Amino acid sequence: MSTYNIPTIDFSDFSNRYATVAEQIFDACKNIGFFHIINYETPSILQVEQAFDLSKQFFELPTEEKIKFKQDSNQKKIEGYMEIYSQRFDPKNQKKGDFKENFDMETLTDTKNIEHFPKLFQNHRSDLQAFSKGMHETALRVLELLTFALKLPPNDKTGANDWLSSSHAYDGKGSTSVLRFLRYPNRTPEDEEDGSDNADSEIILAGQHTDFIMITLLYQNAPGLQVRVSDDSWLTVPVVNNAILVNLGGMFSYFTNGLFKSAMHRVIDMPDQRNRMDRYSIGYFVYPETGTMITNMPSPLIPCERPNFKEVPKDIKITTSNEYLDYRHQRSLAAKQSSNTNGEYDVI
Numbered sequence: 001m002s003t004y005n006i007p008t009i010d011f012s013d014f015s016n017r018y019a020t021v022a023e024q025i026f027d028a029c030k031n032i033g034f035f036h037i038i039n040y041e042t043p044s045i046l047q048v049e050q051a052f053d054l055s056k057q058f059f060e061l062p063t064e065e066k067i068k069f070k071q072d073s074n075q076k077k078i079e080g081y082m083e084i085y086s087q088r089f090d091p092k093n094q095k096k097g098d099f100k101e102n103f104d105m106e107t108l109t110d111t112k113n114i115e116h117f118p119k120l121f122q123n124h125r126s127d128l129q130a131f132s133k134g135m136h137e138t139a140l141r142v143l144e145l146l147t148f149a150l151k152l153p154p155n156d157k158t159g160a161n162d163w164l165s166s167s168h169a170y171d172g173k174g175s176t177s178v179l180r181f182l183r184y185p186n187r188t189p190e191d192e193e194d195g196s197d198n199a200d201s202e203i204i205l206a207g208q209h210t211d212f213i214m215i216t217l218l219y220q221n222a223p224g225l226q227v228r229v230s231d232d233s234w235l236t237v238p239v240v241n242n243a244i245l246v247n248l249g250g251m252f253s254y255f256t257n258g259l260f261k262s263a264m265h266r267v268i269d270m271p272d273q274r275n276r277m278d279r280y281s282i283g284y285f286v287y288p289e290t291g292t293m294i295t296n297m298p299s300p301l302i303p304c305e306r307p308n309f310k311e312v313p314k315d316i317k318i319t320t321s322n323e324y325l326d327y328r329h330q331r332s333l334a335a336k337q338s339s340n341t342n343g344e345y346d347v348i
């Protein structure tokens with residue numbers, strides 16, 4: 001039995017319990033890098049249901065229709081459709097690729113042109129925008145609570161705990177968030193015959209990886225996601241009703257000199273636990289503004305020495321958020337090339 005668990009943090013009435021909630025998040029970030037939030041303000045349950053419904057309507061379209069919106073991997077933009085096997089989160093260990101499909105969209109600002117999106121999403125632009133803004137608001141609350149817990153200086157004029165959140169505005173300078181709809185289709189006998197990537201006698205649907213960015217918010221409708229806990233065993237993330245799952249990306253771990261964990265995670269097939277229905281998840285990936293300094297955070301709690309991160313060795317000099325992302329993208333590209341099979345490798 002694993003002694004690890006994913007903490008659930010209750011946001012109800014959090015302004016009156018600020019220090020307690022901040023402490024709980026801080027501990028989760030230090031110990032495991034994953035936590036659930038319940039009773040948050042936004043998005044509403046109805047908006048979440050609507051988002052899953054839109055995702056389902058899109059993925060149920062015929063493949064010929066979906067591939068009209070195929071993501072262009074030569075572009076820097078993270079936008080559009082990716083079909084099954086087109087990504088490999090773990091190219092060193094995966095041959096076939098991820099058994100998932102996804103549709104990504106960058107920040108839906110008021111002025112963003114979405115003529116290249118499926119009509120379904122164009123027709124629900126305001127719902128999608130409200131949903132992403134709701135996710136973003138909750139992400140900002142997390143950053144504010146962490147600012148407090150890390151004892152970072154409050155804003156001198158307003159006293160707000162915006163040290164981290166001020167570089168993460170919804171439509172901040174050169175930045176973007178990514179809203180990602182994912183579907184892991186139920187595997188048919190033909191899929192089984194076709195083979196799959198395996199590890200520890202499990203069928204791998206999304207290879208093990210750490211996210212690159214600051215924080216990721218996720219909804220899942222069925223089990224499958226697993227986190228590698230420090231004794232090297234995998235912990236299945238339970239599905240908690242109406243909860244948002246938050247995990248930290250490598251950039252946050254780098255920024256805090258390893259104080260916060262960016263945990264390795266993967267998705268495996270657990271067909272019996274989802275009655276052989278498709279698994280759906282929705283990720284919201286939060287990036288800082290371009291050029292945000294990610295060194296020398298003025299927190300008395302952060303170790304002075306940068307550890308030798310597996311993803312970013314000590315001798316690599318990185319100071320800004322975009323340098324960090326570029327470095328990790330380059331490494332993933334190199335891993336993809338050396339593994340000598342088809343398929344994209346890309347984690348955000």
Ligand SMILES: O=C(O)CCC(=O)C(=O)O
Nearest residue numbers: 182211220225267281283
């Ligand atoms: O679908 C999931 O549960 C997780 C997906 C994920 O880890 C990612 O897209 O980075």
Ligand SMILES: [Fe+2]
Nearest residue numbers: 209210211265
């Ligand atoms: Fe991930």
